[in-house]
Amino acid sequence: MDTVHTTATLLPDPAELRAHLRALAVLDQAICRDPRFSRYSFSTTWGPGTEAALMDNGSGDDFSVLFTPAGVLVRGFDHESEMSPYGTDDEQVWPGVIDEVPATLRPLLDDPAFVDEGLGAPRVTVCLWWETGGSAWRTGSGIAFPSGSPDPDGSGHLFRLLTDRSPEAVHAHFEEDYGRPVPLDTVRYVLAGHPLTPEAAHGLNPAALSD
Template identity: 75%
Template sequence: MSTVHEAAALLPDPAELRVHLRALAFLDATIGDDPEFVDHTFDANWGPDTEAALMDNGSGDDFSVLFTPAGVLIRGFDHESEMSPYGTDDGQVWPGVVDDVPAALRPSLDDPAFTDAYLGVARVTACLWRETGDTAWRTGSAIDFPAGNTHPDGADHLFRLLTDRSPETVQAHFEDYYERPVPLDAVRHVLAGHPVTPAIMTALGR
């Protein structure tokens, strides 16, 4: 079974994660030719002292990574998951998924942008967090995952580009998404955090 617990062990520290998410947003915006159809974005002014990395695949799955002074909160939503609030009998977040989120990070989870107005609950099937000063990513400690489902919370595919950050994986993602070749050297250059040159922009399609 692949769940948020496995994802937590593969995520980098918050500083590295932030750089990677900014790179994904840049690659998406540069490779794509229409801002309406990018699936990764980064908002450096999401809120007071808060930055947000967002992914929305346009098919009902999304995630948010909020960087705040109190720490980082990652919320993922797989619309086909058995653990979706839309599929539970009581219309609530699956037991254990967010119960342990620290009070300091709770406002990030309860952001109206990620809350279903009708149900009044967060759109979440997978959640991770790391408070400032902590040395590891945390998840719910008592999640009772649905039996017989090898991908119950969607964490493996939602966070695939966060847990496998290799240039080859990122290249394959964008080639599949945009259905055209994407040069590996240019992807590697951007992911490494090197200055973007006109040659890199041209190679990526701009």
């Protein structure tokens, strides 16, 4: 069973995670024929002192990784999960998922971008955090996951490019997602932190304008 506890052991430290998420956003927006419809994005101006890496697959699943002076908060939402607030009797977050989030990071979950007005609760099925000065990812410790699902909170598929950060995994994802060849060497180049050159951008999306 894949759960948030598995994800916590596979995520890198915040600095490496930030660099990887920025690279995913660069790759996705270069490969996508219309950047408005890319899945991954990265905002350096999300809020005062806050950066946000976002993923939205367009089918109801999304995640956010918020980098703040107080630490990093990872929030994910799987719309088919039994742990979705939409599926609980009281329409609240599944017990234990966010109960232990530190007070310094808890307000991030109440951002209007992550709360549906009709629900009145954060849109979340999985949550992790790393406080500044900490040494590991933390999660809710007493979550009773529903049985019968290999991925009850959605963490397995939501964060698969964060837990397997290999160029091969990223390359396979984008080729499958966009249904066309993507040069593996360019994926390696961007994931290594190199800037996207016009030549590399053209290789990722031959239809893109030269400028």
